[in-house]
Amino acid sequence: SGFKSGISSVVEIMGYNYLGNGDIDAHRSQFKQQPGMGTEEGSTFATRGIYFTDDAKHYQSAYDKKPRPTFYSIEEGWKFYAERPYLAGMFIWTGFDYRGEPTPYGWPSVTSYFGMMDVCGFPKDNVFYLKSWWGKEPVLHLLPHWNWSGMEGKEMDVWAYSNCDEVELFLNKKSLGKKKMEQNSHLEWKVNYTPGTLETVGYKDGKKVLSDVQKTTGKSENIKLSLDKENVLKGNVSVVTVETTDKNGLHVPTSNDEITFSIKGGKILGVGNGDPTSLESDQFIDDICLLAINNFKERKGTSATLPQQLPSYLEKEWTEAFKDRDYKKQAPSYIYKGEFDLKNNSVSNVVSFFYKKIGVETVVFVNGSKVESSKEDSQKYILNASILKEGKNTIHIAATPLQKVKDWDVMNTDPGIIQVITPAESWKRKLFNGYAQIIIQKDENVKEVVLSASGKGLRSASLNN
Known part of the structure; x- marks a missing residue:
């Protein structure tokens, strides 16, 4: 302006x-x-x-x-x-x-x-x-859909978008009139809703060239997956349309069924449905939580030989870890004790202790049970749910001490961190007015990726790509 x-x-x-x-x-x-x-x-x-x-x-x-x-x-x-x-x-x-x-x-x-x-x-x-x-290609598009259960007899606005010369509308094979299409316009009819078949026929030079149909469908019974072959993205990424059909194979335009997905030979990148009010997740990813080791204490060991079973210690024997440590007069070994809190102890969670080195040789115990380090990473300890518990857990670390080489060396006093990975829930999405979408990526060096979809009361479907 x-x-x-x-x-x-x-x-x-x-x-x-x-x-x-x-x-x-x-x-x-x-x-x-x-x-x-x-x-x-x-x-x-x-x-x-x-x-x-x-x-x-x-x-x-x-x-x-x-x-x-x-x-x-x-x-x-x-x-x-x-x-x-x-x-x-x-x-x-x-x-x-x-x-x-x-x-x-x-x-x-x-x-x-x-x-x-x-x-x-x-x-x-x-x-x-x-x-x-x-565009230049002939077009004929009829709206709205024709699934209006409970609205029988109600007057509906029926529109046709087309560049044909004329368009004729039929309801259950009965003509409701032929209308001339004006340039850059559309056509409208008022139609009392009756279940069945709404059809438009487009004419050019008096000849039928196109038709478009909206049919009243049954309830959703089948899941249909369709690969978008025209828009294959780089990196083996594909877009898949998800919909439901009735017993006759007709697309159900009012379906809002929730569909759950799984995949083999690839991964799911995201799901969507175009609903402007949807607060559903577009991605389902693992939740990663880090837990600090608190109340960290120590006691001196009498030998450099570390225990393979956790002895009993009196509470009064423990002092604050590393406080006033004389690094020139260290004990042969130390036993450290700390605590961490688990909100839950689900068997599906992956709980790991990432050890930050506070000793030369180390033995780790969790709730009294000895834990072995991972073969791939000597400072990673995977904690089995059978030795863990909801709420407070205790970790003991037996270690021979690190030695200061230079007076100005800074010695690590942090024992490490507990990581809790809660696996993502299953990938899922509700259809919105008949459609949803899923984006998948095939793994490298895999011949085929298989996407599977299921829903309550629906016949499952799979797609191989």
Whole structure:
């Protein structure tokens, strides 16, 4: 809206953001030699697969509607630019939904609603309006879906996006009328909902060239996995579409089933479904927690030979570890004692003690049991759940002391850290209005990766790639 002043008066091509921000025709009459283009138009709201706005659920109807008084629908915007030869065209805000700016809502919406596609790249209906008039291939797209159980007899808005000359609508094989398609427009009918088959037929030069169908489906019974073969990414990364079908193999557009995934020969990188209000995890990764060893104490040993079984010691024999240590008069060995707290002791957890060297020779005991170091790493001790317990655990370290070579040598007094790895829960995602997506990566030197999917009450599926 800053045109007619400043840099806008001297740039070769004027960029306009939103028709409602100023009078573009008036600006053109003043700067007749300056061509222009829409650098940002649209900003319509749409939730993929939703055809009734529900503010309580943060759902915006996917019909192309004027979003706000000073903004225009996609169709209104494109007609304005298409009709003016001095305007080169327009950029839509935006191609994809994106994280943040969840206009017109706030939390728990976490993505925008502006996209022609959702964050997974699943197309919203507006895509087919643009495809009709921005491309050369014949297009016919019918909306909405035809699964409206409990709404029998209710009047529904039925739209067709197409670049055909005419489009005819049928409900259960009965014609509801043929309409002529105007340039850069769409067609509408009012139809009382009756389960069955809604079909559009597109004509060019009086001949049928295309059809599109929306059928009332049964309940979800099968999981279907489809590999996106057109967009294989580097590093053996593939994108897979997840959906459910009914007993007749029809896609169920209202399915919100939760699907659980597993994989062999590869790894899962992420899951999504395009739901702007979804707070589900996009990634399921292991939880890593580090626990300090507290209340660290010591007692002197009488021999450099370290115990292989933990003796009993009186509590009064223990003193604060390393306090006032005389490194020129050290004992032959020391026994150290510390504590760490476990919130739980699940057998699926991986608990390790990473030892920071406080002695030359070392023997480690946890809750009285001797623990051997890992073969791969002599300073790593994997702690079996059978010797651990929920709450306070005790660790003893028997060690022959490190010696100072120079007076200024700094001696380590930190025994180490406890690491607890809680394995991630199974990868899963709810479908959103019939679709979800999973991204997988094949391991190197593996011939085949197998992705499996299951869900409650559904027939499982697998995909080999």
